[in-house]
Amino acid sequence: MKKKLTKISSLILAAAMTVSVLAGCGNGAGSETAEPAATTTEETQEGTAEAIEAEGAFEGTAKLVIDYAQAVDPNGEDIVNGAFQATPEERGALATQMIGTENQFAGMNIGFSQHRIAGSEWYEQLVDFAQAEADYLGVNLTIYDANDDMNQQISDVETLINLGMESIIVNPYNSSNVGLDSIAAAGIPLTIVNQAVEFSGPYTFVSADVEDSGYKAGFELARYYDDTYGWKDEVKALVLSASPQNAESDRRRWGEVMGWTDYMLDKYGKNNLEIVAYQYYEWQPEPAMNATLDVMQANPDLDVIFAACDGGSQGAVAALEQIERDGDVLICSIDGRKSVLEWIKNGDKGVVADAFNDPRQMGKWAVYMAALQASDVSTPSTFYVMNDLVTTKNVEDYYDPGSTY
Numbered sequence: 085m086k087k088k089l090t091k092i093s094s095l096i097l098a099a100a101m102t103v104s105v106l107a108g109c110g111n112g113a114g115s116e117t118a119e120p121a122a123t124t125t126e127e128t129q130e131g132t133a134e135a136i137e138a139e140g141a142f143e144g145t146a147k148l149v150i151d152y153a154q155a156v157d158p159n160g161e162d163i164v165n166g167a168f169q170a171t172p173e174e175r176g177a178l179a180t181q182m183i184g185t186e187n188q189f190a191g192m193n194i195g196f197s198q199h200r201i202a203g204s205e206w207y208e209q210l211v212d213f214a215q216a217e218a219d220y221l222g223v224n225l226t227i228y229d230a231n232d233d234m235n236q237q238i239s240d241v242e243t244l245i246n247l248g249m250e251s252i253i254v255n256p257y258n259s260s261n262v263g264l265d266s267i268a269a270a271g272i273p274l275t276i277v278n279q280a281v282e283f284s285g286p287y288t289f290v291s292a293d294v295e296d297s298g299y300k301a302g303f304e305l306a307r308y309y310d311d312t313y314g315w316k317d318e319v320k321a322l323v324l325s326a327s328p329q330n331a332e333s334d335r336r337r338w339g340e341v342m343g344w345t346d347y348m349l350d351k352y353g354k355n356n357l358e359i360v361a362y363q364y365y366e367w368q369p370e371p372a373m374n375a376t377l378d379v380m381q382a383n384p385d386l387d388v389i390f391a392a393c394d395g396g397s398q399g400a401v402a403a404l405e406q407i408e409r410d411g412d413v414l415i416c417s418i419d420g421r422k423s424v425l426e427w428i429k430n431g432d433k434g435v436v437a438d439a440f441n442d443p444r445q446m447g448k449w450a451v452y453m454a455a456l457q458a459s460d461v462s463t464p465s466t467f468y469v470m471n472d473l474v475t476t477k478n479v480e481d482y483y484d485p486g487s488t489y
Contacts, residue, residue, distance in 0.1 A: 148488065150216045155182040167462040168453075175470075179213070179444035179489070182220040189455040190222030192251075195244030196450075199257040199279075200232040204367070206393075206419065206443050209489050210255070210278070213447035221455055230257065238263040245270050251458035253450045256281050259331040273457030277450040278443075280331045288463045290450045292471040294332060297418045297439035298339020298392075300473040304437035305340075305388060305416035306347035308476070312414075318358045319387045322379045324396040326367045336392040336418055337362075344390075360386065365396055372399025377406065386413055394419035394438065401433045410434060425474055425483045438474045440482075444489055445469035 156177040162170055174183055196214060201207045211227060218225035226247065230237035234257040241263035244252050251273040256262045261283050267274045268285035276283075277290045309319065323341065326333035341357070348355045360383045363375035372391070376399060380386055391397040397417035404410040411434045417424055420440035427433040446469055453463050474482045 148212055148216060150180070150182065150220070152182060152186060152220050154180070155184070155186065155220060157185050158183075159185065163456075163461055166460070168456055168464065170467075179442050179448075182217050183448055183452045184217075184221055184455075186220055187222035189459065191224070192222070192455055192458055193224045193226065193247075193249050194218065194251045194253065194451065194454050194458070195247065195249035196225060196227040196253040196255075197230065197237055197240045197244060197262075198227060198255050199230050199234075199237050199262075201229045202231070205421070205489075206395075207255075210443035210447040212488075213444040214253070214451050215447075217448035217451040221451065223451060223455055225451065232257065234258070234260070234262060242266060245272060251275065251454040253277055253454050255279055258327075258329065273454065275450050275454040275457065277446050278332070280335070282331075287465075288453045288457065289466045290446055290453055291466075291468060292439075292441045292446070293468045294418060294441060294471075295335040295339040297441055297471045297473075298336045298341075298390075299343040299346075300339075300471075301416040301418060301437045301439045302340035302343025302345075302390060303347050304343070304473060304475050305390070305414060306344040308436040309388060309414055310347070310351065315352060315356070316387075317356055319356050320383055320385060321357055321359050322376065322383075322386055322389045322400075323359055323362045324372050324375065324389060324391045324400060325362055325364055326392040326396065328364055333392050337390060340390040340392075340416060340418075344388075365399060367393055367395050369395050369399035369402065372396040373402040373406075374399075376400045376403035380404070380407060380409065389413055389415045391415060391417040393417065393441070394421040394424045397424055397435055397438070401427065401435065404434065420472075420474060420482070420489075422484065422487045422489060425479055426485075428474060428476055428479045429483050431476060436476055440470055440472050440474070442469060442489065 156173050158171045158174060162168055162174060177183060198211060201211055215225055228240035230240055237257050245266055249272060252267050253275045255277045256279045259280060259282050264283045264285060274287040275290060276287050323337050325337045344357055345355050361379045365372035365375055389400050391400055394417050397415050400415055401410055404413055411432055413434050415435045416437040417435060418439045418441050420438055420442060424435055424438050427435040428438060449467060449469055453467060456463050
């Protein structure tokens with residue numbers, strides 16, 4: 085059975101939004117917004133375009149066609165003695181394969197507080213596939229977008245609690261507690277997706293192991309550099325770290341730098357990495373481009389770039405293209421976007437490694453975990469999705485020109 089997923093269904097936003105064309109992969113500044121009234125999937129789908137616009141519903145992402153007949157249905161075998169245990173088939177599911185049994189949680193109400201959607205292809209995919217999984221499971225998913233306003237996200241969380249959600253998903257603005265204590269106090273099951281938080285209450289964290297992703301990417305960058313150029317006493321590096329005081333960003337860059345360091349220590353017994361600059365780019369390509377241009381002007385002999393996400397690598401490549409140095413500086417990245425994998429495949433932009441951090445997987449698994457928790461199924465404290473490393477040697481196994489991501 086195939087159903088068309090439209091982004092106007094059951095998305096409750098903090099206000100009407102203008103969708104940016106900049107395809108970043110994380111945080112960015114937003115404006116304050118007013119709170120709309122809640123609406124159900126059926127009401128929104130049947131409403132007029134004028135009514136949808138008045139309610140502030142988000143409709144800026146691509147329409148998806150999901151083949152639910154290809155879903156991975158464990159038939160309850162992933163619940164053992166009241167606890168979730170992923171089957172091998174679930175672990176190996178493609179990003180576009182839904183999880184669970186159709187209408188397994190029919191009528192369940194789950195809330196999703198997303199810190200931002202507009203302007204980020206990554207976040208658009210996250211909410212798209214969360215909605216697709218919810219539709220498959222029969223869940224009524226109510227999504228609020230805080231537009232990168234932490235106070236708004238705290239308010240959104242309170243609204244979801246007051247709406248009587250049976251389970252709540254939060255992708256936080258940053259590592260801070262954004263009203264999570266209130267969710268715990270209300271006794272509502274909590275799922276955190278993507279962004280690690282400083283919170284001692286009970287929850288399930290759905291993400292990729294981004295420190296491991298970074299480590300693998302940095303290790304491969306070192307291997308590729310060594311195979312291409314051999315030992316060099318000083319390899320000059322730019323570290324594009326997405327955001328200050330952000331645990332997600334920190335883990336990525338730590339992993340990348342440690343991956344490089346371990347490769348060199350293992351092979352040569354010493355490290356040759358000279359980091360000439362750490363630059364923040366708020367997960368967006370344009371600031372990453374500007375930062376790379378500045379660093380290249382001061383360090384025209386730069387050798388490598390560690391990008392915390394594909395938005396960073398996109399900005400770095402744009403900068404190198406401007407100064408006709410694309411392909412000269414080697415780059416590793418994290419996210420696994422189609423556009424970046426294409427660069428690896430073509431071998432002309434200097435990108436040699438990219439570890440998956442797939443928002444499609446996270447979106448669907450966050451909904452499934454939230455639904456399981458609301459059904460009194462014990463879920464793991466941490467659930468990591470696939471984070472395979474794509475390199476010049478295996479890119480043909482992963483690159484899909486028809487991918488939505």
